Amino acid sequence: MKIIPLSKVEKKEVHMEGAMGAWKQLPIGSEEGAPVYSYRVFTVEPGGYTPFHNHPYEHMNYIIEGEGALVNEKGEETPLKAGDFALVNPDEKHQYRNKGNSPFKMICGVPKEFE
Secondary structure, eight states, X not given: OOOOXXXXXXXXXXXXXXXXXXXXXXXXXXXXXXXXXXXXXXXXXXXXXXXXXOOSSOEEEEEEESEEEEEOTTSOEEEEETTOEEEEOTTOOBEEEEOSSSOEEEEEEEEGGGO
16 A cells, blocks of 8 residues: 655646646655556646646546536537536547636646556
8 A cells, every 4th residue: 555645746837739837746656556556746827727638548637626528529618616527538629728816726647657
């Protein structure tokens, strides 16, 4: 077993084309011995967003705090708030946007090969 306080996990800016004001932490992943899934935490600053992208694996999200939106490949936005879960299936084009005045923070579970 491992206990990993999020406050002790390095926060790295997301440097991908199309991202702005997004930060990533990796509290549980392959380095910690995770057998199947890695859990990342993304923090998106007010006005910020993740890249508009797709990939060949699913990810499961839990919104920890803030208000945001999940954008689909048609550009349609679905509102998200603390306490919501979201599933993005493989190859679905998507983007997360902060729609509030405070940080938008979410847990993102992915297969460990794609952490």
